[in-house]
Amino acid sequence: MDHVPAVVLGLCSYTHDSAAALLVDGELVGFVEEERLSQKKHTHEYPHHAVEWLLGEAGLTPADVDAVAYNFQPVRYLAEAPTALRLALSGTTRDRALPRAAGFAKVALRTRRRVQSLGRRFPGAQVSPVLHHRAHQLTAFAASGWDESAVLVVDSLGERQTTTIAHGHHAGRPATRTLEAIHDPASLGYVYGAVTEHLGWRRGDEEGTVMALAALGDPTRFRHLFARAVRTTATGFALDPAYFPPRVLTSGYPRTSRRFVVETCPPRRPDEPIQEVHQDLAAALQERTEQVMLHMARRARLLTGSRRLCLGGGVATNCVSVGRIIEAGIFDEVFVPPAPGDAGTALGAAVAVHTDSGNGRPLCGVARACYLGPSYPEPNLDLTPWPGLQQKTLDIEVAEFLADQLAHGMIVGLFQGRVEAGPRALGNRSILASPLEPGVVERLNASVKFREPFRPFAPMVLADRAREFFTLGQDAPYMSMASGVTNKAREHIPAIVHANGTSRLQTINPTQNPFVHDVLRAFARRTGVPVLINTSLNVKGKPICGTPDMALDCLANSGLDALLLEGRWITK
Template sequence: MTAGNVVLGLCSYTHDSAAALLVDNVLVGFAEEERLTGDKHTAAFPERAVNWLLDTAGVDPHSVGLVAYNFDGRRYLDALAATEMYAGRDTTRDRAQPRAESFRKVHDRFGSRMADLRDRFRRARVVPVLHHRAHGLYSFASSSYDAAAVLVVDSLGEVQTTTLGSGRRLAGGGCRTTIVEDIADPASLGYAYGAVTEHLGWRRGDEEGTVMALAALGDPTRFRALLREAIPITDGGFSLDPRWFPLRVLAHDYPRVSAGFIAATCPARDPSAQVEAVHADLAAALQERTEQVMVHLARRVRSVTGLRLLCLGGGVAANCVAVGKIVEAGIFDEVHVPPAAGDSGTAIGAALAASLDNTRHLATGVTGRCYLGPAYPRLVLAENPRPGLTAHRPAAPAKHVAMKLAEGHTVGVFSGNLEAGPRALGNRSILASPLLPDVVERLNDTVKFREPFRPFAPVVLASAMADYFTLPQPAPYMSIASGVTDLTRERIPAIVHVNGTARVQTVTADANPFLTEVLTEFAALTGHPVLINTSLNVKGKPICGTPDMALDCLTESGLDALMLEGWWVSKC
């Protein structure tokens, strides 16, 4: 195998480290490092993910011809041009020079990162890829669309925070993605959402979903005017008012909300403090403004591209309620969000970009795939794999799981290839019956150990989706909040959040035969092909990517049992 046929894509040194591998322009696989090490959002070089990919492909590091990195650090210097302007304004003067120095420091750090990659892969050419190009190309390539608008919204990629463009598949296997318009820092929706998340006492870059859930309990009117002033909508997109969200400095000791913001809202909440009405109201106003901006951006990209399909990417695309608002608005015929819309997925996007530039062909094996990581099909367990646990192999695993769920058990599932992205999609899941009284409280209190207001997502057979949900399109990656039908409200209210929505996953036999069989068997027992599906982990830990991590989850939580690669593991 020639070196040019092997392309390694990397997200590394920042957060959410991950790796993807193309061989002969076909995606071999993708894995997030946290799932293999247990270190959530790790910034370390994804050594275990890379080793698994190379072993799977049967190649060694010397066979890698291209290493594609998910940032082009040279572009951080673009931020320096505005330093004099910011220094001349009262609202940004104090941060103008620290901002410039921080962007220069990240640029310099980029050079050492590239040197590290060249040292690790001595026969490879190391190629930096513009961050938003990596996001956009992965989002488009993972869809089935021939042509689509592409909208990427995150916190920061070099100096871009939002890009509007398009993707087109070309005759002969080519592809063209174009950025038509962009919005640069300091206007950043991801920055604003992360800033308020941190102010409300949750981890920025990790727990924005908690704030989104909390928003449903609040009243946005209390802080609506403030958020509209702080995040004004413009003809071309939006901006941030530095009186409320100070100019970004790429250093931890610069607060992201101003003293004026604190005075107008509430003091910063300690993570251990009780959640109060003021916190819910602030979350509600933030979420409402985020939805308004995202719908506005969707209308804008529809206008500048003229295309009727949309691909979303970037961290803000994980805001399923905002995505649901875009779908409800009817701006596009269909909306696609890839399974790994955040930064980890740019490992795939970077590999695609480098390969496309090298071969003029778009790599295959990306479209419609989410189960891309390690699997353990030959796993053998002892009768007592851990103290207090017993294991055996039932003759009909899916039927066994369905029966236990119908009886009220909470069951972990570890089966097949590891999912890509933050949502458990049936291969690393915790399943429960939505028909049980107090199931949400039980899961939050004794299994997930998280806030009581956090909802749980449903998974449904695609063929039965219309009976339970109002969403007018499939949702295979649990990325869109949907309205629900009367049947759902009456028979399975446990899956409906306070705002009347559910972040639904639709499943087909082609995509996930085991989960489809579980749902079919559960429907035969209960009449409903719907289950609660949450990730196989507890709060603060990543989704379990290895059998040992899954067994740890079983022993350390209120899970009743685990179906682990065909082994039924239960507590004695």
Template sequence: MTSRAPVVLGLCSGTHDSAASLIVDGRLVGLVEEERLNGEKHTRAYPEHAIDWLLDRAGLVSEDVSSVAYNFSPSLYMRGVVPSLAYLAPPSSRRRALARARSFHTVYRRASERLADLAHRFPLARVSGVAHHRAHGIYAFTASGYEDAAVLIVDSLGETVTTSIAHARLHGAGLRYRPMHQITDPASLGYAYGAVTQHLGWRRGDEEGTVMALAALGDPARFRALFARAIVLTEDGFALNPRAFPLRVISSRYSRLSQDFVRMTCPPRAPDSAVESVHADLAAALQERTEQVMVHLARRARTLTGAPLLCVGGGVAMNCVSIGRIVEQAGFDEVAVPPAPGDAGTAAGAALAHHLDTSGVLASGAARRCYLGPSFPRIRLPKHPRRGLAAHTITDPTRRLAHELAAGRIVGVFQGRLEAGPRALGNRSILASPLLPDVVKRLNSTVKFRESFRPFAPVALEDKAADYFTLDQPAPFMSIASGVTELAHRTVPAVIHANGTARIQTLTRERNPFLADVLAAFAELTGVPVLINTSLNIKGKPICGTPEMALDCLAESGLDALLLETWWVDKE
């Protein structure tokens, strides 16, 4: 068929976290991360599976796409070329200046080639790039459902920008998005956190959350003075000290930490070696400084915009402890983080921004929504879908799941539409009772196969959350670390991390009626309206986006069972 209405395809492709989104008739059809369909975590692949699903859901074909919005604007990379030559003067950066200039030109060329490739794939469409932080910001604001808010974006690098503050306000059917302040590279909080993550033996761009968890076990005092010198607060934001973080060159051949930094901390840790106290102390000091910088930036956003509400996006917004500090200390009435604050979300942001710029209308369908991917309601399974697995249909999935959880079983859940973003929010989750002895140890060692110090997040009905958690605002996307109450310490210590916080997901029946019913049924059986909710995957693999991936997860892990729509799959 041929669509006469604008059809805008938003893409993140060729860089980490490939994703696609689609706007048809002024409404967001969906947002899908390619990794959930191709099985390659943080894939850079062209998101063909995601695009195919989106077009099929809308009843369209590729020729119907009128616009393709890419999540970077290639020409903006050129702003990094000439300014890089200024670093020829200081001795600390002289050896990297020319390489830095060349690297920005190389990334400009590669991004331009991606736009040309998209123009070849969609010859009938208008193809354009959207400034990366604009894509982040418009998505973060639109997903919040707010009408007027400050927007703070903090990541590693978007063209040449690393941090931005804007004021967003709905205006009729449209949106006024007013940039207020930008911080450009080499001042990058995401770059610094990633550099230390890699030094500590984990993958930057992937396992920063592991470092955040490790920080709770360390003493920040050991390296506090070092980070105060390495990441310097300024009136307008912050700066990186090149004596600790050498001038960025966009190439993996150049180290991200100086030899002075290594000498003053510890040698690089091998990924398979033991985690020692020095590693925990280094993580703790990094995390403490990150929280201080994030609160400082949020307060700056409050001053510049005067808005009582704040939206936070970008990769650093996934640091839930920092978001918790902002909630407590930055002076906003409420803080929102979108379900996909990282680059995958900019696929939706690029589409929203392009639709706004060309039509004057802010597309609907993104506000407070996270379940934006594929569903498989009519799946059929054989009696033995995998060797050692047995499947049968059940008539009351909610009650069955609640009883199994109350009995101590750990169950994977595959229900409804796939979540967008890094957190499983009930549709592609592993659920467990927080009342089980050693449940955290069991989940880490036999189900998720990850570090023993990693915590697990709780989910609770929004109207019951205050009994267990001190956060006084909604947290629908599991984005904010909250303090806990004495009742939580007594009844559900399994969901409390070593720093005394829990990354809570607050749930309403309107957002997820199935999970809400499970929580209510579990509370009837146990007296506790809280469950452990972690993503349906094992370490190194993406959240399961297809039934086949979910069955593999059951077969390859210590999960006891899998609820796959109306199918109950057990291990024989």
């Protein structure tokens, strides 16, 4: 670069989960997913709301941006075209060879055009495409705050890579060095998405529903099929194209084969009832995912020699797999950043460009940070559009008041402070409920979230009392790890225990979220239990509520009893 960029804008845009992050002299101004502001879930549009907020927060204009970091490198797609043609040598994959080569070439050109369009939006900036997996690696490693660790990224596809093992090290600034990479068509994310779609849910959105369904099934029926279809190797894994044909980056090419359908079940329509075969298929898929993730974690330990592991990529949101890795004791500690999926690569790309630029300023504000989006500390609430709602300002101890309402069985939305990064509600855009209330899970699923009855709800717990109820043995600040539970949890709070005997927990300490910590302590004084149910402030199919208006809509159109919005108590 001709000059050292002071203002670096990181972008995830035009694919899915658009997001933006802004670094000014190495200091993180903020990070936010576009869906939290636009109300369009998984939007692929240019994140103009997010960028506008970030620049406004820093007092800058588009002309002040020195560098734009984009989370894909167009040229890397082109390398797949000649490799794809080799598929013509096999009868199983012959029909995919030409369309696959053409698809990757087409995406390379499309990505190049996207990079050029960003250049037009920021004419004074140099646009730097960043290798997708490198962006994932740096998101995870920089957020960990560690000096060194193994870094394992597993997703569906980044250019050609689907799985990478890297070593992260911090010599004044975070850096990662990739030691091994697995390329498409060997992709764990591709398989999970394909089976999610086969089972009647939206690929790229509802894999978590399939993970929850898996707990109700028996993996035995399809265990051997998945062992053949997703085969482990000495250095990784490979897919059998007889079950999962190679990806073609244009629509109209099914991700599962006729043989897969014959040996499992016909595709389920979203409106069809869930049968035992669907549960068993989900269970076998989840079991194989966990086995492959464990295999890759052991490989990362072997290659890096590190006692710590950072996980990134979409498959890192599979909290049961993360829990299995922790339980296996391969590493002393495992870290998953709050935004391990593609949205988070906006931040990783910005970190990459800052690191490469020669800017001497150290990175600041990224490590162990999750509340990174907009806040609305004193919203001017006009409830006219919601005639059924009424508000009052609380002039009492708010944490004590909220704990009291929860202890009496109310289900309350909580909107406070800055929007969380990533897919989980971490106490700033949450729906809270008492785990002691009879029928609370059924009520939450049926009338508040409007989602499948088998979906579990996650607990938040005081960090210093987590061991009384959970066996994880390490902090879980971002609700990204499934933990086993103790007999005390089974006895006193069965509502937070899923059918597989685990809970996706969040541990809360006083520095991380002081208000929620106070609420948990107050709730524990009333009930003896320092645990609350915590789910995201939204209903199924809608993004987490990033703005007051979105939160008021959620209250008005769901079974929520009340909303605590920056000290205002809003009821129907």
